[in-house]
Amino acid sequence: MIKALIFDLDDTLYYELEYVKSGFRAVSNYISARYDLSAKDFYNKLLTVLDEEGRGKTFDLTLAHFGLPGAEVERMVNIYRKHKPDNLRLYPDVERVFAGLKGNYKLGLITDGNFTVQWNKIKELGLNKLIEEIIVTDDYGVDRRKPSSFAYLKLLERFNVNPEEAVYIGDNPEKDFITARRLGMKTIRIIREKGMYIDKRLSPEYEADYEINFFSELEKALKSF
Numbered sequence: 001m002i003k004a005l006i007f008d009l010d011d012t013l014y015y016e017l018e019y020v021k022s023g024f025r026a027v028s029n030y031i032s033a034r035y036d037l038s039a040k041d042f043y044n045k046l047l048t049v050l051d052e053e054g055r056g057k058t059f060d061l062t063l064a065h066f067g068l069p070g071a072e073v074e075r076m077v078n079i080y081r082k083h084k085p086d087n088l089r090l091y092p093d094v095e096r097v098f099a100g101l102k103g104n105y106k107l108g109l110i111t112d113g114n115f116t117v118q119w120n121k122i123k124e125l126g127l128n129k130l131i132e133e134i135i136v137t138d139d140y141g142v143d144r145r146k147p148s149s150f151a152y153l154k155l156l157e158r159f160n161v162n163p164e165e166a167v168y169i170g171d172n173p174e175k176d177f178i179t180a181r182r183l184g185m186k187t188i189r190i191i192r193e194k195g196m197y198i199d200k201r202l203s204p205e206y207e208a209d210y211e212i213n214f215f216s217e218l219e220k221a222l223k224s225f
Contacts, residue, residue: 002186002222004159005101006152007131008170009111009118011195013094014125019085020050026083027059027076035068042066081116088124091192093215098130101218108133108155110168112145112175133158146175152183167222172197173206181205186225188212 010016024046025039032039042062049061059073090098101107109131111118115138122128122136135151137144144150156166163184170176170189174197177187189208191198201207210221 002105002165002167002225003161004106004108004155004166005222006108006110006155006166006168006180006185008168008172008176009109009121009127010113011171011192011197012169012190013127014088014090014121015192015194016196017194018088019121021047022085022088023080023083025086027079030076030079031068031072034072035066037066037068081114083120085120085124088121090125090127091215097215097218102130106133106159106161107131108135108159110135110137110146110151110155112137115139147179149179149183152180152185156183167225169218170208171195173200173202173208177208178206181209186210188218188221190215 007013010019024043028039028043028046031037031042045062045065046058049058049065053061059076060070063070063072098107107130109122109127111122111134113136115136118136118138122134128134133155135154137146137148137151140150152168156163159166164186167186167188168176168180170187171191173189177189180187187208188210190212192213210224212218212221
């Protein structure tokens with residue numbers, strides 16, 4: 001019998017690019033005020049670089065494009081991490097389904113990433129009021145990030161459930177499911193219309209037991225277990 005549902009955050013419960021865009025707007029406003037440069041132009045270039053190059057050097061490459069000093073990267077990262085995100089919302093199907101889940105299952109969350117960034121997202125989305133147990137792995141050190149078993153085992157312990165009584169729901173086959181499955185948990189992958197990993201396919205041990213496209217399909221998936 002399934003007693004606990006444990007969720008990933010980014011691109012599982014909300015569209016992560018909306019947070020990225022919010023951070024880019026905060027950074028662009030800072031650059032605009034400091035260098036008398038169009039915030040819109042800087043913002044649009046950030047999006048272009050992200051789309052063409054991916055994460056990692058977005059700030060560096062955008063600064064270089066406008067001939068601005070690379071020393072600004074540290075300030076930009078700090079602004080990005082500490083900004084209060086705007087227009088951040090749970091996927092509509094998440095809000096509807098969560099209303100029915102609460103009280104029927106123990107609900108948990110595991111998310112990787114800078115702890116300031118992740119907690120800002122969690123609070124802005126109101127997940128700290130919807131989910132009873134939340135682990136931001138960076139609170140315990142970057143070596144505790146998925147696929148480390150640390151967070152999975154900690155939540156199982158907090159919920160006092162066996163692995164086979166828990167289901168992990170995420171979107172990233174590179175790290176979300178392999179450890180959960182090895183521990184004996186059931187796994188569900190959500191593949192939405194948009195998201196960083198929608199086209200990612202790996203060998204079977206990295207994939208989930210079940211796949212859905214909408215949270216409205218979650219109940220059917222749980223019954224299959």
